[in-house]
Each structure stands twice: as structure tokens, then as C-alpha cells.
Amino acid sequence: MSDSQSAPPLVVDLDGTLVNSDLLVESAFVLAKRSPQSLLNLPGWLRGGKARLKAEIARRADLGIAELPYNEALIAYLRGQKETGRTLILATAANERYARAVADHLGLFDTVLASDDQTNLSGQAKLDALRAHLDGGAFDYAADDDVDTVIWRHARQAILVNANDRLIARTRDEFEIGATFHAEPADWRTWTRALRVHQWAKNALIFVPLLAAHQYADASMLVMAVLAFIAYSLLASSVYLLNDLVDLGDDRQHPRKRERPFASGRLPILHGVLAIPALLLATLVIAVFLPPVFWLVLAAYYALTLAYSLGLKQLALIDVITLASLYTLRIIAGGAATGIDLSFWLLALSMSLFLSLAMAKRCTELQVMADHSGDAPLGRGYMATDLAPLRSLGTAAGYTAVVILALYINSPDITDHYTHPARIWLLCPVVLYWISRIWLKTLRGEMHDDPIVFAARDNGSRVCLLLGAAIMVLAL
Incomplete structure (x- = not known):
């Protein structure tokens, strides 16, 4: 008989171990997206105990079990153990609906022990369930957290998965370690991606009113604009x-x-989940130093983005109009922070231009998903057949922006600030070329998911920006 065949059952935890995630938190966000009003019931469900909370959420929220971020290294190890005839048990505090779905998907486990409506299978409760199931027999236990210590004390071997250095050091002194699966370290670069720091470039629109009004030499206004930029970015x-x-x-x-x-x-x-309120608190601290009207714009931006995340993004056309509005709000925020009055033409130009870019973004997503799976993007209100009309609407919005720019150049907002305002007309062919380039790249499938990010990395867009700046200088 092989070592694996003679070895005791191997018990495996789910959250943070078999899956690099927490199914309770995931399911709560699924519920928030699909039925926001159900979140009002969370306190009542929690008063009935954590097991009831998990059960009520599981009844209402369907998780994409096949797409969960599984720990592939651990699964490969479990497959090897299974092939030698070892008994595998999935024992988890996650709700039994999700646990059984995971077990069915992987096809590895002989038994599933999980939380039901009455019992939250965590810590001592999980240990009691394991003892009852195994008649007090030996077992090995694979898990990732301090709460699992009570079970490791009664296991033959502890298998550490995604454990932090402190837990690894402590368990090595207390328990016999069977195997260790290290987590992929998350460094500052990972957080930079999560926070999308590269997207902060969009908030440079806050400085547009300062530049348009030629107030960039005013130190107090510049400080206000910088503070607004930081607050908006956070x-x-x-x-x-x-x-x-x-x-x-x-x-x-x-x-x-x-x-x-x-x-x-x-x-x-x-x-x-913890980082979100921390960022909001930092935003409020900085906003204290800015005018109250900026607070209103900031609140409007947050409310609109929240509505976008929870529902508006799923409504065709409403989503792109919302995105264009969010860009325009950045310009409004710049005016609010510095006290500069904004031109109607500037706001109209912004809405039209960013509506075109938002539609380019949607066209790119539609094309990527069509090439990948033949389907439209999930969670959006579009069908694959919407690609052609979106292209037409997007290019029309882009060219309308050029017309608005021409009218803006002829307005007093421009003519009163420049010695040679006629030279600014040269901006029109530059912008016309740039928006046409954006759409050409989109139609060729060469566009990034976000046209703004693409433009920041695109040499052609950089040349257009330099030409535009030179034209404005020549017009002074």
C-alpha cells in the first residue's frame, strides 16, 4: 500500500485556501449589484447569526463557480493525492450551496462539510463536524488562517496555504508541517494596478479651467487645483x-x-473593502481645504460613479453618456476649486469629445469579447450587433466636437484672451486628425480598453498634443 493510500483523509478549507478569495464577501457584492435593495436586509439576517446571513445571500446571489480564482498549485497537489486513492474532504465555513458547486466543478472531493442555515462551520464547529464524520480518526488539514489553529492542533499534519510569514513561523513551532503553498506576494505595484494610478491622468482635466483662463501663474489658484487633483484622484x-x-x-x-x-x-x-473607506476619509481631509462648492461637485461625482457601478453601466447609451458626464465633471471641479467661471462652449466640447471616446471604449470591448467568445461584454446592455451603430454614433460625436471647437474659438472666451486668435483655428485640423486616428485604431482592433490610456502611450497622440500646445503659444 502506498503512503498516500495509508495516509489519513486530507481535509481542505475553501476560502483563502482552495480559492484565492472569500465567497461571503464575493456573494455580498454580487447581491449589491443585482439587488441593491436587498442590502437593507443584511443587519436582520446577521442578527439571526452568521450562518443565516450566508444562507440568505447564497439563495439570492449566483457566483460564477467555474471562473473563481482557484489555487492551481494546491489543486495539482490534490489531484496527485486523489490519484493515489487518498480521501479528500472539503470542509468550509462557506455556505453549502457554494461549497457543493465548487466540489462538483473540481470533481476531487469525496465529502463536503459546509455551513447550512443553522451552523456556521468555522473554528470549533468545523472541528466538531470533522470528528463526528471521521469518528475521531486522524486527518491532515490544509488551510490559511489563524482561525484554523484550533483544527491544526488536532490534525496529524498542517498543510499551510497562502499563510503569512507570522503564521508560518508560529505553526512550524507548534505543528508538524506536511506541505506549504506560498501566496504570490502582493507588492506596491499590485496596489498601483488596483488603484489604477495610471488613470489619475484623467484628472488633469481639473487644470483645464486654470489654463483656459490664463490663471496658471496665480499661486493660490494653482495650489487649489493641485489639492483638487489629489482629492479627485483618491x-x-x-x-x-x-x-x-x-x-x-x-x-x-x-x-x-x-x-x-x-x-x-x-x-x-x-x-x-477596507481600502475604500480609507481612501474616502483621505479625500474628505483634503477637501476641507477647498471651497464648499467643490464638495458638491465631488459628491455629485461620487454619486454618479456609484450609480454607474451599481446599475447605469448596464444600460446601453446611458452608460456612455454617464462616462462623458464624469469627464466633464472633472472640468467643473477645476472651476469650483479655483473659482473660475466656465464657458458653455468648453463644457459642450467636453461632453461631445468624451462621448465619442466612451463609445470607442465600448466598441473596443464589444470587439474583444466578440473575438474571444462571440458574445457581447457581460454586465453591459449591448449586443454584438450593436457594434456598427456604435461606431457611427461615436464618430459623429467626435466630429461634432470639432464643430463645437470651431464655434468656441470664435467666442469671446477665446478672442479676449489671445492676441492672434485666428491662429487657434489650426487646432481644428489637429483635433480632427486625432479623433479620426482614435477611431481608425478602434476599427482596426488596435485600441486599448480605455482610449485615454491609449492616447497617453500613443506617439501620434503625443505629437498632436505638442502641436496643439505650440498653436496656443503662437496665438498669445
Whole structure:
């Protein structure tokens, strides 16, 4: 008889061990996305105990079991153990509906022990269930957290999965270690991706009113604009985190978004949950030094982005109009922070231009998903057949922006600030070329998921920016 055949049953935890995630937190975000009003019931469910909370959420929230971020190294180890005839038991505090679905998907486990409506199978309760199931026999236990210590004390061997250095050091002194599976370390680069720091470039729109009014030499206004930029960036990152947590299931079915830190399991979901209020608090601290009207714009931005994350993104056309509005709100925020009055033409130009870019973003997503699976993007209100009309609407919005720019150049907002305003007309062909380039790249399938990010890395866009700056200088 082989060592594995003579070895006791191997018991495996689910959350943070078999799966690099927490199914309770994931399911709560699925519920928030699909039925936000159900969140009002969470306190009542929790008063009935954690087991009832998990059961009520599981009844209402369907997880994409096949797309969960499984621990592939551990699964390969378990498959090897299974092939030698070893008994595998999945024992988890997750609700039994999810646990059985995971077990059915993997086809590895002989038995599933999980939380039901009455019992939260964690800590001592899990140990009691294991003892009853095994008639007090020996077992090995694979898990990842301090709460599992009570079970490791009664196991023959402790198998450490995704455990931190402190837990590894302590368990090595207390228990016999059978195997160790180290977590992929999450460093500052992982958090930079999660916070989407590269997207902060969009918040440079806050400086547009300062530049348009030629007040960039005013130190007090410049300080206000910088503070507004920082506050807006921190708030935007909190929304990006929330958006990623709400969209976990959809992102995991996207060929590129599946590699995002939370969707891939590189960052624990709970860390994201904790980071959101921390970022909001930092935003409020900075906003205290800015005018109250800026607070209103900031609140409007957050409310609109929250509505976008929880529902508006699923409504065709409403989603792209919302995105264009969010870009325009950045310009409004710049005016609010510095006290500069904004031109109607500037706001109209912003809405039209960013509506075109938002539609380019949607066209790119539609094309990527069509090439990948033949389907439209999940969680959106579009069908694959919407690609052609979206292209037409997007290019029309882009060219309308050029017309608005021409009218803006002829307005007093421009003519009163420049010695040679006629030279600014040269901006029109530059912008016309740039928007046409964006759409040409989109139609060729060469566009990034976000046209703004693409433009920041695109040499052609950089040349257009330099030409535009030179034209404005020549017009002074």
C-alpha cells in the first residue's frame, strides 16, 4: 500500500485556501449589484447569526463557480493525492450551496462539510463536524488562517496555504508541517494596478479651467487645483476598487480584465473593502481645504460613479453618456476649486469629445469579447450587433466636437484672451486628425480598453498634443 493510500483523509478549507478569495464577501457584492435593495436586509439576517446571513445571500446571489480564482498549485497537489486513492474532504465555513458547486466543478472531493442555515462551520464547529464524520480518526488539514489553529492542533499534519510569514513561523513551532503553498506576494505595484494610478491622468482635466483662463501663474489658484487633483484622484481610486469588487464575476470572463488584482485573487477582497473607506476619509481631509462648492461637485461625482457601478453601466447609451458626464465633471471641479467661471462652449466640447471616446471604449470591448467568445461584454446592455451603430454614433460625436471647437474659438472666451486668435483655428485640423486616428485604431482592433490610456502611450497622440500646445503659444 502506498503512503498516500495509508495516509489519513486530507481535509481542505475553501476560502483563502482552495480559492484565492472569500465567497461571503464575493456573494455580498454580487447581491449589491443585482439587488441593491436587498442590502437593507443584511443587519436582520446577521442578527439571526452568521450562518443565516450566508444562507440568505447564497439563495439570492449566483457566483460564477467555474471562473473563481482557484489555487492551481494546491489543486495539482490534490489531484496527485486523489490519484493515489487518498480521501479528500472539503470542509468550509462557506455556505453549502457554494461549497457543493465548487466540489462538483473540481470533481476531487469525496465529502463536503459546509455551513447550512443553522451552523456556521468555522473554528470549533468545523472541528466538531470533522470528528463526528471521521469518528475521531486522524486527518491532515490544509488551510490559511489563524482561525484554523484550533483544527491544526488536532490534525496529524498542517498543510499551510497562502499563510503569512507570522503564521508560518508560529505553526512550524507548534505543528508538524506536511506541505506549504506560498501566496504570490502582493507588492506596491499590485496596489498601483488596483488603484489604477495610471488613470489619475484623467484628472488633469481639473487644470483645464486654470489654463483656459490664463490663471496658471496665480499661486493660490494653482495650489487649489493641485489639492483638487489629489482629492479627485483618491476618490476615483475608491470608486475603481468598488467597481472591481462589484464586477468580479464579469471581469473573470474578460480576456484582459481577468488579470486585475482582485479578479485574479492576487489581492484579498477584504483588503479592497477596507481600502475604500480609507481612501474616502483621505479625500474628505483634503477637501476641507477647498471651497464648499467643490464638495458638491465631488459628491455629485461620487454619486454618479456609484450609480454607474451599481446599475447605469448596464444600460446601453446611458452608460456612455454617464462616462462623458464624469469627464466633464472633472472640468467643473477645476472651476469650483479655483473659482473660475466656465464657458458653455468648453463644457459642450467636453461632453461631445468624451462621448465619442466612451463609445470607442465600448466598441473596443464589444470587439474583444466578440473575438474571444462571440458574445457581447457581460454586465453591459449591448449586443454584438450593436457594434456598427456604435461606431457611427461615436464618430459623429467626435466630429461634432470639432464643430463645437470651431464655434468656441470664435467666442469671446477665446478672442479676449489671445492676441492672434485666428491662429487657434489650426487646432481644428489637429483635433480632427486625432479623433479620426482614435477611431481608425478602434476599427482596426488596435485600441486599448480605455482610449485615454491609449492616447497617453500613443506617439501620434503625443505629437498632436505638442502641436496643439505650440498653436496656443503662437496665438498669445
